[in-house]
Amino acid sequence: TLALALTPSAPGLLAERAMASLALDRPGEALDDLERAVAGDPSAAEAWVLRASALRRLDRIAPAAESVAQALRLEPENVEAMLERGIIRQIQGDAAGARADWERVIELAPDSSAADLAAQNMALIEAGPARR
Structure with missing residues (x-):
């Protein structure tokens, strides 16, 4: 969070904070960061996987499946x-x-x-x- 204060749209940092949010069972917060992360770097497969996990934990299965499919298109x-x-x-x-x-x-x-x-x-x- 402190690093994001300096570079608020850094996709890697957003994904890292999202991982922490998922570990703390805060999928909504994670999803907010991951939406920004994949918008900033649509080629980041890890962010798409994390996004799928957050969506799944929010019981949004269809978008979770789409997100993981995108990750696998990037890295089969x-x-x-x-x-x-x-x-x-x-x-x-x-x-x-x-x-x-x-x-x-x-x-x-x-x-x-x-x-x-x-x-x-x-x-x-x-x-x-x-x-x-």
Whole structure:
């Protein structure tokens, strides 16, 4: 926030503050920053992924799906985007699509935190609604 006082429209700083807002469960605040970040740098895939996450947390699933699709157009093998798309697909009832995304995350980045989350998400699908 202090750095943004000096450069209020810096897309990278806006994305960083948005990440902090998401960690504090403030998706509305994050979305405000991310709208400015993607307007300032539409080629920043990370900002599009974060935007998708904020929108999803605000139960705005269709725009979240559009945002993650944009991230994947920019970086087709972005594991964070695939992880997020899997979550969105699961919410939309596409368990097979979610599984495919999460398997790809594990294939591309097996030792990453994204792979750990993908594996956890797949285990939840396998457990079924009664065991969650």
